[in-house]
Structures are given as C-alpha cells and as structure tokens.
Amino acid sequence: MSTVLARRARLERALLLSPVLLLLALVVAVPALRVLLLGFTRTELADGVVTSWAGLATHARTLGDGRFLSALRNTALFTFLSVLLEVTLGTALALLLDRSFRGRGALRAVVLVPWALPTSVMALAWAWIFHDTFGMANDLLLRLGLIEAPVAWLAQPGTAMAALVVADAWKTTPFVALILLAGLQGIPREVIEAARVDGAGAFARFRRITLPLLVPSLVVATLFRSIQAWGAFDVVWVMTGGGPGGSTETLALYAYQSWFRYLDFGYGAAIAVQGMLVALLLAAVVVRLASRREEA
C-alpha cells in the first residue's frame, strides 16, 4: 500500500518537474554537449562546409593563436576591472540604501533603473556619451577641469577598455548592491550597536564587523558577476566591436566571429569551451579562497 503511494508521489513529482527539465535539456544541456563535441572537429570549406573528427587538434590551435591569447587577456582584464568597480560601488550603494532616510523607496527605484535597461541599447548610449567631440564624458570632464583636451575614448586601446568597464559597471552595480543589501539586512543590529557603545567609530565598525559578516554575500555577488562578465558580448560588440585593433576583443566576440564570419565552426566551439573552462577554474579559486578565509 505504502509503496504504491510512494510510487505515485514519485511519478507526480517527475511529471511536475518535467516541463522545466524539458526546456533546460532542449536549450541548455543538448547545446552544451553539442558545442563540447564540436570543439573536437575540424571545419573545412570545400564544397560547402565539411566537418571531420579532429581529436584535440582544433583545441591545440589556440596555443599558437596570438589572437586567442589577446582575447583571453582582454577578457580577464575586463572581468577583473569591472567586477572590482561593481563590487566597490555596489558596497557603497548598499550601505547607503541600508540607512533610513526620507525618499529611500524612491532612491531604490531610481538606482535599479540601470540594471533593467537592455545592455546592447545602453551600450549605444555609452558610445554616444564617450563620443570624442560631442560626448557627455568629455564635456563634463572638461568643465570640471579634469582633462585639458577632449579624449578620443573609443579610439585608443586603454581608454576604450576603460569606457567598456564604466558602461558595464553602470549596468550591473544595482544587482551587486541588492545582493549586498540583502546581506546587510541579515546582520543583527545589536552587534553593530554593541560596537558603537564600546566606542568603535564608523569606519572601525564597518571594517571589523559589517565587512566580515558581509563576506558570504560578497562572494555570491563576485561569483555571479565574474561569470557573467567573462561571457560579456553585448556591451563590447556594440561599443567597440572589439576594436581599436582588437584591443578590446573578448573570447565571446572571437568565438562569435569564428562562427558567423569565418564559418570555422569547430574552432569557434574550441574557443568558447576553453573560455568556459578557464572561467570555471577562476570560480573554483574564488570559492576556495573565500572558504579558507571564513575558516580562518
């Protein structure tokens, strides 16, 4: 009797979960396996596209490919800088939103706006903001006396990367801030009050109490954002197209170009898969470091 009921419950559960599993199998699992396999093939353009098994040969091509190495470096730099900026700004924003003041609800809505806007569309807006002659960035910086002459932001490697980082941070800071705000609200007020009574100043309270208790949230935010930034496509494609001279080309862009411009399907897959593997490695390192810190 009870086994019949248990079997019924299991069947019911499987049925309830099946639509989600079907969707994820179709759109995530099968394509992920397919791209993994594709990375072991060689694509040749003879009479149409010819695909043949290549073992590790296609993957090995990245080793001697300067463009791959440069894309890897650009991706790492972009990820590091934008996550650093987002987490810093996000922490400040979360601390601000954790205070109580009049109009806090309105401010919360206002700061969430950048997160909700389409990245590709706002990347266009940022290209206009960083326009060399008529852009807002140059105008503001000139008026504030921070630069002496207009800067051609998107035309030089270093400043183009900086512009991308700013655009990305603008969009994703609210997300980081919300995760950290949730973390802040989980810290018991009494702990902070007790430190205040003991005479700890605002900065000491933040360093000694708030920040250590915030570490789990910081890890979650950093992990999420690093993985997303590592796969960044929209903002780079629209703002710089990987230029000038390939100086901002990320792995995602290089894979895209390999597939749709050079029709080198196998190599595009190898680039995407290797990029993913490096990202996983980085994520493991972040988790490892964080758990060690918590133990200490």
Add this chain to the structure above:
Amino acid sequence: MRRPVAAAFLALGICLAAAWSLLPAAWQALTAVKPEAQITASPAVWVPSPPTAEHVRSLLERKPFGRYLANSALVSLAATLLALAAAAPAAAALCRMRPRARSRWLLGLLLASLFPPILLLFPLYEGVQLLGLVNSPLALVLPYAAFGVPLATWVLEAGFRELPREVEEAATLDGLGPLGRLLRVQLPLAAPSVAAAGLLTFIASWNEFLLALSFTTRESSRTVTAGIASVSGASLYEVPWGQLSAAIVLATLPVVLLVLLFERRISGGLMGGAVKG
C-alpha cells in the same frame, strides 16, 4: 557637531547615487529631443531649446520601429508565460521535497542559469536552422523561457514555501490534485511571487541581444534590441545620433516604467534569491 556632518554626507551620497544612475539616461533623453545643430555643438548644449520631435519622426519614417517594439513585446510576453507555466509546477514539487533534495535541485537550476549564452549560441543556431525557425518568434521564445526558468522557479518556490502548510493540506482534503492546488490555491495566494518571477523573466527577455541578433535576418522579425543595432550608419562616425537617441528612449521606456512601478517586487525577487543562496 557630528550629526550635521553625517547628514551632509548622507545627502551627498544620495545625490551622487541618483546622478550616477540617471545622468547617462538623461543625456540620451535630452539628445533625443535636441535640434540637430545643438547635438553637434561644442561645448555641449545640455538643455534643448526648443525641444523637437524631428528625430522621433524621422526614425519612425526610416525604420519599422513600432514593429520592433511589438515583436519584443510579443516574444517577451510569450517567453514569460511559458517560463511561468513550466516553473510553477516545478516549484510546487520542490517545496514538498525534503530540504536536502530540494537544495540539490535548486543548486542544479542555479548552475543551469549560469551557462553563458555565447557557449550555447552556435548549437542553438544550428537547431533553429534545422527546424526552419529563422525569423520565427519561436526561435527566441523557447530559449528566453529556458533562460528565465531557473530564477522563476527559485522565486516561486520561495513564495510557495511561505504559504501556511495548513492551506495546502486543506486543499488536499478537499480533493484537489497537484494541479488543482497549484491553480486554485498556491498561485493565487503567492501572487506577489508570481509577479516578481514574471517581471524578472519579461525584463531579461526584452533585453536579450545575442540570440535576437543571430536568429533574425528580416526587418519585420527583429526585436527592438536587434533592430536598434541596424539604426546606426556604416561606422560610428556617421551615426544619426538624434535618431539613435530617440530609438534608445523608445526601447528603454517600457522597462523604465516597469522598474519605477514595481521596484519592490523586482528587488524582492532578486534579493530573495540572494538571501537563500
């Protein structure tokens, strides 16, 4: 002595946060209604005088922008409904599981949502071609629903679990099966979570670019993110910035309104996921 200083710092922080969030969007909105001569003035003219609708008009003449918006709305709405329809039964099953099994499932969903779309792009493109779905809304609806389903399940599951256990038991005693419980009891009672899950999926679908760019080739099938990419000229240096700004404002206005109206639900959904994770 300390209080006024602290208050001044707080006020400064509020102003900086608001300026940082709004200035880039405001600059775009101003450009969209600026007469051409003031757009290309140096030093920049910030406030348009008089404001003009010429950019919006020429944009609508040159591009089927209304069509882009309608396509985006259709695709995003369909993806949202599909994601909710799949996520709701899953969430109902998850919230009845034992904690260990449930966390494993939730973690699995989280991992599925972390796959970068670029990794899946080419196989998805092959699939879309194989099924003859290039330019079809379905080519976008299915992936968008799948991309949205993990977070939607998280948010719904958290909402269902907050419902008092007795309500579900009473429904079972009344003879309702799992679907009846879901439709008559859980979904209506957890309406705020349903709204949060729906809003998050809708916004993410509206904003998607990579697949929209790759799976649509006809003007009439483009969504707004892919359509805008075609508004610009051949290079960044011959861009009709007035028209482009008008396009940007039109494409972002719907999501801006959603955020301003439903900020609490959206942040609640995002933060709920973060608290549990």
